[in-house]
Amino acid sequence: MQERKAMTSVPINDLAARRWSPRAFDATRGVSAAQQMALIEAARWSPSCFGAEPWRFLVWNRTTDPAGWQQAFDCLSENNRKWCKKVPLLFMSCAGATFEHNGQANRWAQYDTGMAALSLSLEAVAQGLVAHQMGGFDIAKARAAFAIPDDFMPMAMIAVGHQAAADTIEDEETRQKELKARGRKAVAARFYAGRWGHPAG
Amino acid sequence: MQERKAMTSVPINDLAARRWSPRAFDATRGVSAAQQMALIEAARWSPSCFGAEPWRFLVWNRTTDPAGWQQAFDCLSENNRKWCKKVPLLFMSCAGATFEHNGQANRWAQYDTGMAALSLSLEAVAQGLVAHQMGGFDIAKARAAFAIPDDFMPMAMIAVGHQAAADTIEDEETRQKELKARGRKAVAARFYAGRWGHPAG
Numbered sequence: 323m324q325e326r327k328a329m330t331s332v333p334i335n336d337l338a339a340r341r342w343s344p345r346a347f348d349a350t351r352g353v354s355a356a357q358q359m360a361l362i363e364a365a366r367w368s369p370s371c372f373g374a375e376p377w378r379f380l381v382w383n384r385t386t387d388p389a390g391w392q393q394a395f396d397c398l399s400e401n402n403r404k405w406c407k408k409v410p411l412l413f414m415s416c417a418g419a420t421f422e423h424n425g426q427a428n429r430w431a432q433y434d435t436g437m438a439a440l441s442l443s444l445e446a447v448a449q450g451l452v453a454h455q456m457g458g459f460d461i462a463k464a465r466a467a468f469a470i471p472d473d474f475m476p477m478a479m480i481a482v483g484h485q486a487a488a489d490t491i492e493d494e495e496t497r498q499k500e501l502k503a504r505g506r507k508a509v510a511a512r513f514y515a516g517r518w519g520h521p522a523g
Numbered sequence: 524m525q526e527r528k529a530m531t532s533v534p535i536n537d538l539a540a541r542r543w544s545p546r547a548f549d550a551t552r553g554v555s556a557a558q559q560m561a562l563i564e565a566a567r568w569s570p571s572c573f574g575a576e577p578w579r580f581l582v583w584n585r586t587t588d589p590a591g592w593q594q595a596f597d598c599l600s601e602n603n604r605k606w607c608k609k610v611p612l613l614f615m616s617c618a619g620a621t622f623e624h625n626g627q628a629n630r631w632a633q634y635d636t637g638m639a640a641l642s643l644s645l646e647a648v649a650q651g652l653v654a655h656q657m658g659g660f661d662i663a664k665a666r667a668a669f670a671i672p673d674d675f676m677p678m679a680m681i682a683v684g685h686q687a688a689a690d691t692i693e694d695e696e697t698r699q700k701e702l703k704a705r706g707r708k709a710v711a712a713r714f715y716a717g718r719w720g721h722p723a724g
Contacts, residue, residue, distance in 0.1 A: 328568035332560045335538060335649035338642055343570055359533045359724050362714045366707050367529035368641060369544055371658045371679075375707065379714045381723050390717040417634070430658055433618070433678050436637030440569060441539055444645070448536035457572045457631055469719040477634050478572075506567050506576065513563045513580045516591040518670040522582050523560050 324488055326504050331523075337444045343454040345500050346491050348484040349408035352385040357449045358411065361482065364445030365438040376418040376431035377438045378474055384410045393467050398479060399458030404493045406456075406481055413480040414464060415439045419473040435477055446482050454481045525689055527705050532724075538645045544655040546701050547692050549685040550609035553586040558650045559612065562683065565646030566639040577619040577632035578639045579675055585611045594668050599680060600659030605694045607657075607682055614681040615665060616640045620674040636678055647683050655682045 324346075328339045358381065370376060384391040394412045395403065406412070417435040421428045439455060446453035455478045464476050491497040510521030525547075529540045554562075559582065571577060585592040595613045596604065607613070618636040622629045640656060647654035656679045665677050692698040711722030 328564070330561075330564035330568065332557050332564060334561050334565045334568070334646055337536060337538065338565045338568060338646060341568075341570075356533050359710075360531075360535050362710055362724055363529070363531040363533060364535045364539045366710060366713060367531065367535070367539060367542075369542075369644070369656055371656075375713055377713060378719075379723075380719070381714065381716055383716075387717050415634075430637075430678065432633040433616075433637035433640070436631075436634035437641035439634070440638035440641045441645075443570070444642075445535055445539060455570060455572075468717075471719065477631065509560075509563055509567060512567060512576055512578060513582065515582055515584075516588050516669075518579075518581065518672070522580075523563055 324500075328504070337447045341444055341447050342504060344452050344485050345405040345454065345496055346486040346488050347405070347408040347410070347452075347481065348486040351410070351484040353383065353411040353451065353482060357451065358383060360449055361442045361445050365442040368434075368438045368441040370434040370437070371428070371430035372421065372423070374421055374423070374428060374434070376421075376428050377435040378416045378418070379438070379442075380414040380416070380468055382412045394479070397459045397464045397467065398456065399460075402456050402458050402479075404496050405491060408486070409481040409483050411482040413442070413482065415477045415480065416470060416474040417477055419475070432475070432477060439478060439480060442480065450484070451482055452485045455479070456481065525701075529705070538648045542645055542648050543705060545653050545686050546606040546655065546697055547687040547689050548606070548609040548611070548653075548682065549687040552611070552685040554584065554612040554652065554683060558652065559584060561650055562643045562646050566643040569635075569639045569642040571635040571638070572629070572631040573622065573624070575622055575624070575629060575635070577622075577629050578636040579617045579619070580639070580643075581615040581617070581669055583613045595680070598660045598665045598668065599657065600661075603657050603659050603680075605697050606692060609687070610682040610684050612683040614643070614683065616678045616681065617671060617675040618678055620676070633676070633678060640679060640681060643681065651685070652683055653686045656680070657682065
């Protein structure tokens, strides 16, 4: 199994260092109810503006709801379907448009929903699982299939399961992606000290 | 010092369980350059759609740049200034409007920026620090003070430092907030199995 730790100039916590987004999943191993609940609890306890918890997560567990899982799978883009066929657990994160307490627009809803999704993804690592978020899915199809209201925006689908070896990926192009070196832009390109454009670190 | 662990039905990873957003900071202890870099690296290695890393983070370290720190502090809302005066390190997270590779709108930019900000906040816990994100600040003032371009949206300011005891907070109302019990909405109110509104867990 590939472990591809983040290459950082100083050590960071183990979950963040080990998290990445693999495409090789073990089709023979499901995600238990306790593991699924740990993923949910980690998302649930992430922070949000005014404590609004503006996210909603849909989850489809192939073991307990194969028909629902199939419907979710069918919303994925063609490229994602190539490898997601082996994925036992799918989530969809959605962000609310407004605050419940006053009906005003919540400009932090997508930001906060991303935080919950990352917390879920790091908990996957803690559970011996892997998580891979995807932007490639059919929003309209998902809205229709799962009765997602207009005032919630589907943001990402998240594949969760046990990792498999890269050579178990049948599709050649997908396998090449799995083996490609990880990387990030330079610190100075994204992190600024004191004012815009002035490199931090 | 208050430790106020998340109350979860199953155990979750220690960083997520211990992370919360305190207002009591120790004014006598700064954040080291190595700690600041660990926070940056944790944010840097979080995931993003198409690997775009659409975030930008500004950072002001009171120890090394007291004038810049003061300018950042002056952007905070009155309520946040009540307790942030003791905070040694301030960040501001910003989300890009478009993808660099094609100039198209990036609908995941705020979501991804939230992920990077949560990763930074969890790394704070790993470093023995605490982080507190704030939505209450003056966007226009920040844009003018730090030359933030129009195509980036300031999302949150983030206070980072060493935690202090709640009774060190002078302002009575702020101190009461610090002591208020933590909580989250029921799992069933935010997490759905199979279709919208059908409780998960």
